[in-house]
Amino acid sequence: MSLSADILRGHTDAIILAQLMDGDSYGYEINKNISQRAGGAYGFKEATLYTAFKRLEQNGFITSYWGDDGPGARRRYYAITQAGICQMAADRQEWAETKKVLDALIDQKED
Amino acid sequence: MSLSADILRGHTDAIILAQLMDGDSYGYEINKNISQRAGGAYGFKEATLYTAFKRLEQNGFITSYWGDDGPGARRRYYAITQAGICQMAADRQEWAETKKVLDALIDQKED
DNA sequence: CGATATACCTCACCTGTCAAGGTATTTCCG
DNA sequence: CGGAAATACCTTGACAGGTGAGGTATATCG
Numbered sequence: 001m002s003l004s005a006d007i008l009r010g011h012t013d014a015i016i017l018a019q020l021m022d023g024d025s026y027g028y029e030i031n032k033n034i035s036q037r038a039g040g041a042y043g044f045k046e047a048t049l050y051t052a053f054k055r056l057e058q059n060g061f062i063t064s065y066w067g068d069d070g071p072g073a074r075r076r077y078y079a080i081t082q083a084g085i086c087q088m089a090a091d092r093q094e095w096a097e098t099k100k101v102l103d104a105l106i107d108q109k110e111d
Numbered sequence: 112m113s114l115s116a117d118i119l120r121g122h123t124d125a126i127i128l129a130q131l132m133d134g135d136s137y138g139y140e141i142n143k144n145i146s147q148r149a150g151g152a153y154g155f156k157e158a159t160l161y162t163a164f165k166r167l168e169q170n171g172f173i174t175s176y177w178g179d180d181g182p183g184a185r186r187r188y189y190a191i192t193q194a195g196i197c198q199m200a201a202d203r204q205e206w207a208e209t210k211k212v213l214d215a216l217i218d219q220k221e222d
Numbered sequence: 223c224g225a226t227a228t229a230c231c232t233c234a235c236c237t238g239t240c241a242a243g244g245t246a247t248t249t250c251c252g
Numbered sequence: 253c254g255g256a257a258a259t260a261c262c263t264t265g266a267c268a269g270g271t272g273a274g275g276t277a278t279a280t281c282g
Contacts, residue, residue: 010117
């Protein structure tokens with residue numbers, strides 16, 4: 001099953017920040033890691049990804065720099081900031097809360 | 112904690128359908144029930160609610176009818192359709208999948 | 223009679239997603 | 253060497269859902 005976009009809306013930033021907790025990375029790689037971790041069930045569209053980077057940087061949650069060119073084209077690396085780490089923690093709490101609320105609302109009432 | 116709107120986006124329809132599984136109801140009441148079930152952490156804005164009703168009805172997931180006027184103003188009741196019940200089941204599965212994927216991506220890595 | 227609660231509805235605006243299109247570099251194959 | 257493919261980045265315009273602000277109508281209470 002693949003998830004519809006609106007379902008993930010609002011979690012985009014948290015997902016990217018979580019990836020950057022493992023160390024600096026660049027767009028293509030971040031997206032590949034996300035797809036892999038999600039079991040292929042989900043991946044950002046490029047436009048979504050770069051829009052998110054811009055937003056995150058403007059908010060001070062990440063910084064970026066041009067890295068050494070490896071194989072292929074030049075890469076822009078992103079690093080999480082202190083503020084980004086705080087935001088990430090808040091996002092995790094919000095996700096925990098979301099699960100509680102939605103479980104109560106979409107309530108399976110099974111058994 | 113109150114949840115930001117984007118987080119719930121995409122779940123609006125599922126939440127309403129879930130409420131209607133308990134029987135026909137009308138806008139104000141549905142919203143009150145939702146707020147209550149969510150422990151006050153969340154409630155739809157009226158505009159969101161009525162937009163959703165219209166969308167759901169156009170998609171054939173609910174039907175509506177004017178009910179007996181009780182106390183206060185006239186009420187429009189909504190009922191879930193067979194298609195709505197199917198949709199609800201699909202939404203629940205999607206929610207289960209969402210939890211899995213997001214838990215993997217936002218990964219707490221605690222202990 | 224006016225305030226308040228109930229109850230419904232619409233419109234313009236904002237934000238995030240994404241299809242489509244574009245640029246540049248490197249590698250691989252023939 | 254030439255061209256295709258993979259890597260890698262970025263922008264634009266359109267679209268959909270949420271929502272602030274505003275509007276309507278009825279019943280109740282003081």
